[in-house]
Amino acid sequence: MQHLLSTADLTRDDALLILDTAAELAQISDRPMKKLPTLRGRTVVNLFYEDSTRTRISFEAAAKRLSADVINFSAKGSSVSKGESLKDTALTLQAMGADAVVIRHAASGAPHRLAHSGWIESTVINAGDGTHEHPTQALLDAYTLRKHLRDGDGDLAGARITIVGDVLHSRVARSNVLLLNTLGAHVTLCAPPTLLPVGVEEWPCAVSYALDQAIADADAVMMLRVQLERMNASFFPSAHEYSRRYGLDAQRMSTLPTHTIVMHPGPMNRGMEIAADVADSKRSVIVEQVSNGVSVRMAVMYLLLGGAESGIGGN
């Protein structure tokens, strides 16, 4: 597997290899020298068509810890904002000798196009495409879940994960449903019916409209960001009603089993899908998700770029 475009492409063994590798690499961040020589001389381009400082920084830190040269290519203020096509940008990066392109794009499938249109030979890593997928986010979520629920070892067989919120527009939800299912977890999606895609019934997960039932026996609850502008498109009547029906507040959190952790891919709307005291509580692993993100992205970059061929898949 040359590219990481979708968690659907990962087998259980692939996913575990990435998580195990990330676990080894996580030690690096505890060392005084937080750097490995592995990708010395390799060029990683962060091609970000959407503002996402957190994701870009995470990829940048990961690449730099592996000693890769990092070029940040932000669409704003560049030739892209002057109408340059994805194809022409790709040809430019190819000419510059990019070994990997980490792409964030508002259009679903843009990384797939980049990887499969013959424009470029680089490895393509999907850093979030439209409302499609965000595979490294799902991997870091799985890593975090495994650490808390399975002591950092093996898969997630039998774990109950409830994902709450705007599934329709969420690339995080798509990637997580596929990956967590591959790792043996039972996933439940919980959202108002307007924020679930038509066709969700074919996904390998359960679907619920009632939050209190959906989280009653969950081992982890993952809250998704809900953008306020969805309200104007009548996905729900008001922020207040959404928050009351689908928000995680302290009262709801108190009904969770004692071991249950609370996750959020960020950035959070405090007071909307998650109450501030929940986000800051001991159950919240939200800050930890961020640091795990660097380890997981290091693992992905090492396995895709470190050898003569990718270490993921192909067995």
Next chain:
Amino acid sequence: MKTVLRNVAPYGEQAVDVVLDGDRIAALVPVGTGVGDLVHQFSGEVLLPGLVDLHTHLREPGREDAETILTGTRAAALGGYTAVHAMANTDPVADTAGVVEQVLRLGHAAGYVDVRPVGAVTVGLKGERLAELGAMADSAAQVRVFSDDGKCVSDPLLMRRALEYVKAFDGVVAQHAQEPRLTEGAQMNEGVVSARLGLAGWPAVAEEAIIARDVLLAEHVGSRLHLCHLSTEGSVDIIRWAKSRGINVTAEVTPHHLLLTDELAATYDPVYKVNPPLRTAADVEAVRAGLADGTIDIVATDHAPHPTEDKDCEWAAAAMGMLGLETALSVVIETMIDSGRLTWRQVAERMSTNPARIGRVTDHGNPLAAGEYANLCVVDPGAAWLVDPAALASRSRNTPYAARTMRGRVVATFLRGTATVLNGALAL
């Protein structure tokens, strides 16, 4: 001058010699007995009336980088067509007598097929007020088909008025059925595949709701209504019901909706991006059944050329539409003839007679009989060919069948007795 088409099989039946006298068919005589100044030797290929497309985007004026009337009509002739209806969404929009007459004139000048301009229903396709439908009808272009295709006449009152108004000159409104609010930002069929791919959905109901409304409007005002590019099972059901009630409605299906499904979107290759979108296998089966039982009257190409840069990009940024003229008959052979769902006579009805009748094109779609205009095409149904986008006559390359082997090659096309295509190549 007399021309003989020796050894051709009208409707794939008994082979004959067809003798043409000038622009008309003079006689059908036993093979080997036809006498003329010029003899075209065939070997028993299928003879059909020249195909008539009710739905073609020729792009001129305005987008000559995608297609011109010359290149588009060449593609049409190679596909076996002798008449095409040029859709109104040009730049400027064909919403005045001046523009439709310009299109007519350019079609005449090219000389490959009869170009019948379609007039816009509303000024600038904006859906706000009626274009001068009567002026276009009375113009040299004799417009009878009116359509805002590419956009839906979504305002029910405006649609009612249009349906009523065109009665005065035996016109028909060809509706592009797409409820705009239900399809804001829509990228592909809404369903299991769109959920997986994260592409905004274009739900079947957005088509069906407009069709249901419009057949009821047509019934209410007693007008003739045509529905463009049916793509869903529900649409077929509604038309079937409407016809059973005696409503004067006709409907078309495109070749691509007869053959392709929304699974192709998984490639994220915008060559498969089209409006209405490719649907599910169940929908494909429904439109095939509808075409077979006559619920759907015609096959129309919705030939929609786009320059490379509008397709060589990410899906959401790409233009909607695909080429169709040069591959339509092959798709119909694959989906309808090979499966035994249609005979060649029925193909002739659905690709020539019926579209000519709906468009009020009197010189085309007529029986293969003495005295009729010699608008003809000769098809070798068994000939396999590899679709090479670069080899198509269209100026654009956006065929969804690239590198696909298809069967059925148009060997010759005659427009009023003059060969436009011979030996599978342009003859003019």
Next chain:
Amino acid sequence: MSDTADLRAVLEPADVARALSRIAHEIDERTKGADDIVLLGIPTRGVALAQRVAQRLAEIQAHAIPVGSLDITMYRDDLRLKKARALLPTEIPAGGIDDKTVILVDDVLFSGRTVRAALDALGDIGRPRMVQLAVLVDRGHRELPIRADYVGKNLPTSLRESVRVQLIEHDGEDGVYVGTAGA
């Protein structure tokens, strides 16, 4: 490869045990009873060897010897010549390695490239007072200026030969075998 039929045994189980005991004694003598020794095995078989040596050394010195593992995958100079490999565990004992006498332990010393990578890896983890190298077998053919401080067995080989070390922890029994490469 568990089939050892084509291989010639050069060390029997008892020889392996003796070699490790001798290494432990030599470490004790050469480090003059230093109490700052850390043994780091290079995965995979170096880790088991380090643990055994540490155990023997602990018996001699009557106190526990810190032992860990050091994965050198990310520092290999042939990383890009092969498919990307899974990482092996790096476990540094709680006391760390700064100002310690670190003894790297591996099964076979050959080109020296593994040891070169291990020295780089070590440098990124801390600054030992001294680094030494212990190997069960030295088969020669060095490609870098590296030598071992403690050698269980010097084993002259040709480049066409392969050396296989088997340990109870991984292979069910101890032994060192020499065979023709590709056998």
